[in-house]
Structures are given as C-alpha cells and as structure tokens.
Amino acid sequence: MKKIFIFILLFALFFDLYATHNRAGQIVYEHISGYTYKITITTYTYTKSQADRDSLDIDFGDGSYGVAPRYVKTELPNFYYENIYYLNHTFPGPGTFNLVVEDPNRNENVINIPNSVNVVFALKTTLQINPFLGHNSAPILLNRPIDKAALNQIFIHNPGAFDPDGDSLSYKLDTCRYTGGEKIPTFSQPAASNSIIVDEVTGDLIWDAPVQIGIYNVAIAIEEWRNGIKISRIIRDIQIEVEATNNKPPVIEELEDYCVIAGDIIQFTVTATDPDNDGIYLTATGGPFTLETSPPQFTQNIYGVGSVTGTFTWQTDCSHIRDQVYLVTFRAADDNPEVELSDYESIYIHVIGPPVQFTEIEASNTNVILKWVRSVCQNATGYEIYRRNSTEDFNIGECMTGVPPSWEYSLIKTINNPDQTFAVDDHLNPGFVYCYRIITIFDNITESVVSDKVCIEIADGLCILTKASVDLTDVTAGQISVDWIEPPEFDTVQYPSPHRYKLEISRDLFGTAYQTPIYFDGLDNTSCIDQNINTKDNPSCYRLTLQNFDALNSNWSNIGYPTVASSPFLKIKSSNRKNTLMIEENVPWDNDYYAIYKLNEQTSDYDSIGYTKTGVYVDDELQNLKEYCYKVKSVSHYTAENMPNPIINYSQIRCGIPIDTIPPCCPIVTVESFCDEFYNLISWEMPNDSCYDGLSHIKIYFTNNLEKPYTLLQTVSASNNSYQHYSEETLGACYFVSVVDSAGNESVCDEFKACVDICSYYELPNVFTPNEDNINDLFKPYPYRFVDHIDLKIYNRWGTLVFETEDPDINWNGQDLNTGKIVSDGVYYYICDVYEYRLQGIIPRTLSGFIHIFPNSQKQGE
Secondary structure: OHHHHHHHHHHHHHHHHHOOOEEEEEEEEEEEEOOEEEEEEEEEEEOOOOOOOOEEEEEOOOOOEEEEEEEEEEEEOOOEEEEEEEEEEEOOOOEEEEEEEEEOOEOOOEOOOOOHHHOOEEEEEEEEEOOOOOOOOOOEEOOOOEEEEEOOOOEEEOOOEEOOOOOEEEEEEEOOEOHHHOEOOOOOOOOEEEEEEEOOOOOOEEEEEEOOOEEEEEEEEEEEEEOOEEEEEEEEEEEEEEEOOOOOOOEEOOOOOEEEEEOEEEEEEEEEEOOOOOEEEEEEEEHHHHOOOOOOEOOOOEEEEOEEEEEEEEEOOHHHOOOOOEEEEEEEEEOOOOOOOEEEEEEEEEEEOOOOOEEEEEEEOOEEEEEEOOOOOOOEEEEEEEEEOOOOOOOOOOOOOOOOHHHOOEEEEEEOOOOOOEEEEOOOOOOEEEEEEEEEEEOOOOEOOOOOOEEEEEOOOOOEEEEEEEEEOOOOOEEEEEEEEOOOOOOOOOOOOOEEEEEEEEOOOOOOOOOOOEEEEOOOOOEEEEEEEOOOOOOOEEEEEEEEEEOOOOEEEEEEEEEEEEOOEEEEEEEOOEEEEEEEOOOOOEEEEEEEEEEOOOOOOEEEEEEEOOOEEEEOOOOOOOOEEEEEEEEEEOOOOOOOOOEEEEOOOEEEOOOOOOOOOOOEEEEEEEOOOOEEEEEEEOOOOHHHOOEEEEEEEEEOOOOOOOEEEEEEEOOOOEEEEEOOOOOOEEEEEEEEEOOOOEOOOOOOOEEEOOOOOOOOOOEEOOOOOOOOOOEOOOOOOOEEEEEEEEEOOOOOEEEEEOOOOOOEOOEOOOOOOEOOOEEEEEEEEEEEEEOOEEEEEEEEEEEEEOOOOOOOOO
C-alpha cells in the first residue's frame, strides 16, 4: 500500500506540473482539394506552467486519429502562449465529422468550472462534407479568445469571425467541453448582475456585468450556414480575467453600417476616448483586411492619450461583391497600469454589384428585342432577365439586390455569357404591356442591383381572342361561344384586302390535334358559336390567325402570329366530405380570379359560394355519397390600352360525389428502452381530432437495421396506445405506427418514426484471481446480449501484450501468451472493441480499463 500511495503522489505531482496549462482555443479547417482539409488547432496556454505540447492528438471523427505538430509558438502579454498546430487529413467521403482535441488539463481556479485543474481541456468543431452544397472552409477568427474585464462593468468581446466562402454566420452561447468533446457537466455560465448573452447576428459576447473577480471560461458556438443548411460549427473556448479596478474602459463613438456599389470608396473616421485620460491603442480587424485585392487601409495600433482617431478607407471593386456583409470590428484598449480594459465597435459593410443599363427595347409582331450595356465587372458570369405582364412603379430599395418576389416578375431567360448584351423574348401574347428588368450574376452566384424597368405594349395590327366560354354542357349537344376583336390600328396598305380569319379547333387544352379550319371573311367578322360538341368531358382549344390574300403569289398569307385560347375546364376530386375543384385552361390573358357556383337543389339555380385565385377550390363539410354540381366563371384581363376588360368565360358543369378516401392522421410515436427488462415500450398518442374518427385498428411496423425495410410487427386494437416489444436480436430499433379506419384507409406514417438504441450489455470486471480455487478463476464478462464478437487485448505495465481474443466469452485463465505461465500479481491494462448489433449494423464500442490480477492469493479455506 505504501508503494501505491507513493506512486499516486508522484503521479499527482507530475500531473500538476505538466497538465494544468490550457486556457482557451479553437479548431478551424481549410479545404485543400477533394476530401482533403488542412486542420488548424490554436491553443492559449499558461506561460508559468511546465507543460508544453510540441504536438497534439486529434480525433477526426471518421474512425481515425492524427498527430498535429506545433509550427508557431508566440508569447503574449499576461502570461499567455499562443500555439498553432496544423496537419492535413483526407476524409473517406461525404459525411459529418466531429473534430475533437483533448489535452489535460485546464488551468486551475476557473470560477465557473469547479475543480478546473482536474478537468480535461477539449476543443470541438463539426465539419460537413456535402457534395450538393460544394466545398467549404471554416470561418477565420481574427480576434484572440483571451480578454480582461472589470468588476461591475459591462464587458464586450467579439471573435472577429469572417467566412472566406461568403456563407452566413450565426452565434450563440454554448458550454465548454471536456473528454470526448462533450459538455462539462459541472460547467455554469459566469454570474452576472444582469445577463450574459451572445448577439446571434454580430457575435458580440456581452457580459452585464461581472460580479466576482477571478478567471472565467465561456464558449461561443459559431455556426456556418449555406442555402439555409448548417454546414459547420466551431465551439470556441474563451478565457476572461475579471479584476477589481477603478479604471474605466475607453469608449468608441458609435459608427454606422455601409452599403455601397462596387467601385465606390468608403471613408470614415473612428474615434475613441478614455474617461480616465489613459493612453489608448486603436486597432481594426475584419474580413476585408484579409482580401488579396484592394483591402481597406487603417493604421493599426494608433496611439493617443485621452482620445485617438483613425481613418478607415476602402476603395471597393467588383472582386469584393458577395451576398453576405463584411464585418469590421474596431478595438480600443487602454494602457492603464492597474488593468488594461477595452471596448469594441462593429459595423457591417455590404458591397453589391452595379445595375445593368438598358439601351433599347423594340417590339416586332409578338417578339420583344432587348439590348443593354455590358457589366463593368469582369467577374460577372451572365445575366438574368425578368418579365412582368403589366406596368409598375416600384422603387429600388437601398442595398436591394435581385428581383423581389412581391414584384411579380418571372425569370424568362438566363444568359451565361457576360459579353452577350441582347436577348429576344418571343411568342408573346398580344394585348399586354410587357415590362423587363435585368440583373447581373457573379462568379459567387451573387446577384447585382436590379436595373430600371423598360416597358413596351404589343397590340397593334394583331387579332386577339377574348372569349372561349361554355354556353351549354352536354355530351353531344354542347356549345361554346368564341369571340375576338378586330386588329387595332391595322395597316391595310401593308396588308391589303381581302382579309379573313382562320379558326382551328382541338378538343383538348393545348391544341395537340387541330381539326380542319373554319374561315371568317372580313375584319369585322369577330365571333362564332362552336356547337354540337362534347363539352361535358373535353375542353376545346382555339387557334386564331389573321390572313390576307397575296395576289402576286395567289395564296393566303398569315399576318403575325396566331393567338390561342381554350375554354375553362373543371375537374373534381372527391374525398371524405369534400369536393376539390380544379380549373384548367390555356389562355393568353391574365386571370384575376375564379368565381365558384354550386347548384341549389331548391331553386335549380347556380349560387355563388366563393372564389379562388389559384385555380383550386375546396368545398367541404359535405355529405358523403351525395352528388353536388358546380360551374366556374373566370374573370380575366389584358393590360394593353383599349382592350375589352374584364374578360368573362364559363366552364362546363361538373358534378362530384364525396366519399371517404382519406386515411387517418399519423399518431405521435415515442419509444423507450427498458434495458434491464429487455424490452422496448412503443407508445403513441392520437389527439382528439376528427382526423381520427371511425378507427378500426392499429398497425406497428419496425426494423432493427437501418439498411433493412420495415416489417409489420403487430396489429392491435384501436383502443390501445402502447405495446411492449421483446427482441431476441437487439433492442436497437425504429418504429412507426399506422392507423386504419373503418373504410380500410391506412395512414402512411413511415416518415413519423421513432428510434432507440441505448442499451449496452457487455461489461468487464476489474478483478480476477486465477489461483485454481474454482472461484473467479477466469476473466470473463458479466452476462451479456446482442454481441457478435470482440477484439480484446490485455497489456502489462510495460506495454507488452499478454492476452488477446475475439471470443466474447473470453475465459482467460491468466496465462501469458508469451511465456505460457500465469501472469504475476499486478494491474493490467485492457482495450476491447465490442462489436454489437446496432441499428446501423454491427458497430464497435470501445471499452478500456484496468484489471487487478491476484494469482497468488490464498485459495478459499486455506
């Protein structure tokens, strides 16, 4: 025992000397190529500690480990070393990987981490490789994670994060980490007289205000987002020293944010004052200072007594354009001999692309020709052209890029050549005013400021359909009225008489099978009745073309392009207690809304019951198995002047009979493992809702392997709300519950699954006595389940392998594999990979520990 005590004492002294030094840090990464990344670990350590790591181990989160050598060691004020380690690593493929570095231990006396000197220091960063989102590098953190605060005074710190890929960043307060990158369970946020928060947009850590002197550690989670998807997360560990002082921190005058068009220059002054008239150092950090081309100019470490002023100047150019704003942070630090305090002021700068200038718009029949000036930016990759079918008076907002959806413009062309400065918008419908706007697209998929609008009307000299309305619904005697207008301002000199209209008809929506045309002589012959047709089951599509007779060639020639319009066609989808009406049509005008009419059985009239702008209308609260009949009126318009508005057309009459075809809703499922009793409890909840009316029974589906399909586990009564599942293979499983109603409709609920995989049954003892007394003579596991095999290795104190096996039962009698003899008394170290049946398949779980072996202990009874 005396030897053991001396060993423990010496170990504790060694541990205290060499393992109590870590103060702050973070892990970042940079994409190199393919799946290869450069990983950089930065730690801040205590200069007075004898511990000094020239390398650090890192867990890459892909089942492999590495050793990162130290390349930079810098001594900083206030007893800090800055240590920078890095190495390259190639990941096996796409996935999410947790990078974790552990190093015993933290420095002592951290107020909000009890017994900090014995708590492992760990850093954690999450890296995601997603081929659908593109390659990614982590944000650059420009401000060091070490700072000083004054007792009872507001403290502010900013990490100075900048993302080189232009992704958006968010921030939140987190928990410092220890073994395995897990949260320290005894950690607490520093006490504050008011609050301690992190601004989720700017990243400012605001502590209002410290109430006790001492050393504190906090963690900020810096999360990176692309297309609304979180792609990385850095847990940055920050150390703050709080001191009692009468010193007041300097104050930077409030600054405004900037939004400029690339090519503009930004210039402003930054002034800081100190209430104690101390000397002040003024510095600036931020993403713009890392740019290779035309970075901002700001003299660092400007010094002044009582006050100091610096000038920020930035000549922006097109290479600075990006969706995300740049964050620039200014720091004023005093040189008070008692304690140095600082203030931060951050501003946003948004550099946006210049707008394109239209030079010409021209109409030719149903085509519009657009011309513009090439973008001045050489990093432009092309243009997007947007169109709206009516005029507007929208104002381009300050710092607004792209075309807002509320403007109701549609993207009509994408041009992938920045040197192309013209486009043709063809096959337009006459009768409209068309307005256009254009934006430039840059190499980082950023949009420029939108151009001013240009508009043009297409109406003159063309025939325009205005009506295709069902008058009578019948299978054989149906009737549709078709109208059009005489071409306005028609040039009879260019197109001399005689004139006629050519009308072609197809019994569908889109004119796939036009029949023999019908001709109407004279410009004023502008209507027809299409009769004795099946309007009940089919829509009709009409194509109208204006012609004149070419005497020179003795044939009829088309003038301009034809105009096409179909009759509105009503479809009905019947379901439980409702009819869903769907209106289809192919028309040249713009629809304002559809008025819905339903047959009144008492009056035999069709009464208005509502309207829709989307072409879909739901009539609910109906009686199942009863017939309801409807027709629809479309109300539409053209935007050109002197057009007949509104344009009214009716659909055919159509009937529907509601029937229950809707399955019940999916219940809310939870699952809990009772490991000691070897079963999973599946529970489900069905709220008191009409969605669950008329239930028949419940079906429970499961899988115990995510690579295998779900199979039916059990069918139970609809009155049940739980089920106990005893498994012979593994308790790791996923379940979903479907509900079947009295009509036989079964809910599809495989997306509403619940999974559990928490039970582990393989454990090893820490003592055995191979002394042939038939009591504890074999080293073997406690009773276990769900294990395929193991990989166990046992070592003596000198690191020599003395036993190994893949048999889960082990049954080691203490015999040394090298000598064939029973090993001597002592403590042995083991590492055991247990290959267990899990949801993901056969997955290893690593056990490690010490075995106390006493082969020479007395046999029982001696």
